[in-house]
Amino acid sequence: MSATVQKVTYARVAKDATPGTASIRPHDSKLDAFLLEHVEALQGFANGKNSCPAVFVDPASKTSFEALRDGNDAEFLQAAHDLTLQLIGQMTGSTAEGLLVCVQLHDGQAAAAAVLKLQVVTPNAANLQTLDSGEQLLSAVTNVMDAPGKLQKGALLDDPQPGSDVVVGDVASKEAQYFPRALGISIEERPGQAAIAMLDVIKDLQGDAVEVASRNALPNLSAGTVSDVLTQLSTVVPELQPTTVRDEVSKKLAARARPVRNVETTAPLTEHITASGVTIKVPITGQDRVSIEQDKVNGGYKIIIRVDEHPKREVR
Known part of the structure; x- marks a missing residue:
């Protein structure tokens, strides 16, 4: 300087x-x-x-x-x-x-x-x-x-x-x-953390299914203000179409200790799935590659992950 x-x-x-x-x-x-x-x-x-x-x-x-x-x-x-x-x-x-x-x-x-x-x-x-x-x-x-x-x-x-x-x-x-x-x-919140914060608020207000749908749509949208991104999401996530819902999400994001005003939609996000001492990390790519089903034969649940390559397994 x-x-x-x-x-x-x-x-x-x-x-x-x-x-x-x-x-x-x-x-x-x-x-x-x-x-x-x-x-x-x-x-x-x-x-x-x-x-x-x-x-x-x-x-x-x-x-x-x-x-x-x-x-x-x-x-x-x-x-x-x-x-x-x-x-x-x-x-x-x-x-x-x-x-x-x-x-x-x-x-x-x-x-x-x-x-x-x-x-x-x-x-x-x-x-x-x-x-x-x-x-x-x-x-x-x-x-x-x-x-x-x-x-x-x-x-x-x-x-x-x-x-x-x-x-x-x-x-x-x-x-x-x-x-x-x-x-x-x-x-303001960091752009990558802003996307996580928005998804957390959507989950709190609208539940897991709407959060999953929003999460999978996010990488296919353009970055912008919270209002811009929520408007884009509303075209593919019906539960976010009411203006009152989007306004409530915006209000909660603005009230955070680090307010969210802008969202980077392509920020790398990873879903963490934990159960019975097992943790699975799945990058969010814009497609829902994970499904969780109840195992009606053996009891418990099955986590199914769809991938393009043959999985490699090793002990570390």
């Missing part, structure tokens, strides 16, 4: 911490390079396959991010202080303490803002209290903080993705999910 760091401030964040008055922190070329590497890693994540659109659901948080990006010193510091308090308010005894670093950048054409929660990765290598107080400079301890590319809890304004306000780092771990929530950000 051919950008320069304009302003930096940071504060210690931990459960029940009380941040002091925010101030513009000194920064040198070493710290600038470290912070810009983190920003570049976030930009790289935005362009990767696991990136998902993220939008502000709290207008005040959006205003704070915009002040970080465009504000003067006073506006920048007030925004950083407000976001610091929001993050501390969501932290619990199980969330690791760290430094919340707010950065204003400019690449000569446009401004940007980054919010990074950095943690000490080497025990006792840096004292967060002395960093917070200014007795120790962050540039002196960057080698023991989260390395660029490894940071989970980071956000970057703006995001070039269509329909997205902000880039948020990978928050796949449950421990990291409080970060976007605290900053008033909602992250």
Whole structure:
């Protein structure tokens, strides 16, 4: 990223911490390079396959991010202080303490803002209290903080993705999910997981048979918004033809912790069948290749899988 760091401030964040008055922190070329590497890693994540659109659901948080990006010193510091308090308010005894670093950048054409929660990765290598107080400079301890590319809890304004306000780092771990929530950000579900989530809702509302029919039809449809995909499904799955049914599915998907707005219909999906200690995994290809029948002669059930090749059996 051919950008320069304009302003930096940071504060210690931990459960029940009380941040002091925010101030513009000194920064040198070493710290600038470290912070810009983190920003570049976030930009790289935005362009990767696991990136998902993220939008502000709290207008005040959006205003704070915009002040970080465009504000003067006073506006920048007030925004950083407000976001610091929001993050501390969501932290619990199980969330690791760290430094919340707010950065204003400019690449000569446009401004940007980054919010990074950095943690000490080497025990006792840096004292967060002395960093917070200014007795120790962050540039002196960057080698023991989260390395660029490894940071989970980071956000970057703006995001070039269509329909997205902000880039948020990978928050796949449950421990990291409080970060976007605290900053008033909602992250969409990943496209592949979105298809699974939609099928789960259809199953809950309409039962197994409708879910199986939808699952088998999905790979033959075009990707799109939830509404688009459900409309396509309704042409081949009669139970989804009523608008009220499709609206209920859409409503439940939108209410998830990670809302589903878009569905990738060709995402690789696998059906898992479990019974009596046996697990069978069958890729979903658009054709129903599995049938389950009651064995009227020997009792129990028979699982029948249709394949094109002679099965190979081996012990592993």
